[in-house]
Amino acid sequence: MILTVDVGNTRIKAAVFEGNTALENFVFEKNKLEKKIEKILKKFQNCTDLVVASVGKVEKEAFLNFENQIKIHFLTNDDIFPFINKYATPKTLGIDRMVLAAGATLQFPKQNRLVIDAGTCITYDFIDENDHYLGGAISPGLRLRYESLHQFTAKLPLLTLEMPEGYIGNSTIQAIHSGVVNSLVYEIDGFIDEYRANFLNFIIILTGGDADFLAKRLKNTIFANSNFLLESLNQTYQYKIDND
Numbered sequence: 001m002i003l004t005v006d007v008g009n010t011r012i013k014a015a016v017f018e019g020n021t022a023l024e025n026f027v028f029e030k031n032k033l034e035k036k037i038e039k040i041l042k043k044f045q046n047c048t049d050l051v052v053a054s055v056g057k058v059e060k061e062a063f064l065n066f067e068n069q070i071k072i073h074f075l076t077n078d079d080i081f082p083f084i085n086k087y088a089t090p091k092t093l094g095i096d097r098m099v100l101a102a103g104a105t106l107q108f109p110k111q112n113r114l115v116i117d118a119g120t121c122i123t124y125d126f127i128d129e130n131d132h133y134l135g136g137a138i139s140p141g142l143r144l145r146y147e148s149l150h151q152f153t154a155k156l157p158l159l160t161l162e163m164p165e166g167y168i169g170n171s172t173i174q175a176i177h178s179g180v181v182n183s184l185v186y187e188i189d190g191f192i193d194e195y196r197a198n199f200l201n202f203i204i205i206l207t208g209g210d211a212d213f214l215a216k217r218l219k220n221t222i223f224a225n226s227n228f229l230l231e232s233l234n235q236t237y238q239y240k241i242d243n244d
């Protein structure tokens, strides 16, 4: 059994895998990290490996207390990945994006793949049919858009995610919901249209905390899998073991 841990900028997600099957999923805050891992390892005593991908403020040291209990692997950009990295700054590419690209490459061989991760940020990652990782885009995520409108203005309230009534927001509140939600939906549909116009034989994976909310609203029908990062982390680790 493998315990996978994804440290994002908003939350930590974890899952225990037996082969390719996720037995249980967990979501928690950074300050609960040690207690949660302890609890998970107590419940799943057959866990042999703990694999972590962190883009948040959690370093390898946070896991050292478990070192005598389980084999710990803290993924870095220097690990083995199943694609050829064409990013101009491969060392600064987020490890979460590398793991997503690895999962897409392994799960969907020999086709163009676009991975959209709607988390703290929206990340777009494109791996072509020759397994070349080309890059993509980074933009603010849903919650970040609501928060920045509030934080960087004097008059705009902080709202929580809500479906706008239409595209013509007829009040401050409706204007904000329309601006945040509709603009992100247009953005994602716009990017998908652009990729579709340039690449054939191509699959889209939508993941992250806002994936289900967004998938229903997109013009393009795409399948949302909010567990794709943890599944990919499990696969990336298997790939590393098989190829090291």
Ligand SMILES: Nc1ncnc2c1ncn2[C@@H]1O[C@H](COP(=O)(O)OP(=O)(O)O)[C@@H](O)[C@H]1O
Pocket (backbone or CB within 6 Å): 007, 008, 009, 010, 011, 012, 118, 119, 120, 121, 141, 142, 143, 144, 161, 208, 209, 210
């Ligand atoms: N309980 C929650 N706490 C925080 N964000 C949440 C929660 N439920 C859903 N979300 C949504 O999830 C998004 C963050 O997604 P997530 O994949 O957890 O981010 P990250 O991987 O960057 O930590 C936010 O934009 C927010 O709208």
Ligand SMILES: CC(C)(COP(=O)(O)O)[C@@H](O)C(=O)NCCC(=O)O
Pocket (backbone or CB within 6 Å): 008, 009, 010, 055, 092, 093, 094, 095, 096, 097, 117, 119, 120, 121, 122, 123, 138
């Ligand atoms: C873009 C990100 C902040 C996304 O983080 P997330 O939304 O998953 O919390 C992360 O992938 C990162 O720190 N990337 C480094 C820059 C890059 O990928 O080029």
Ligand SMILES: [K+]
Pocket (backbone or CB within 6 Å): 117, 118, 119, 120, 121, 122, 123, 208
């Ligand atoms: K993201």
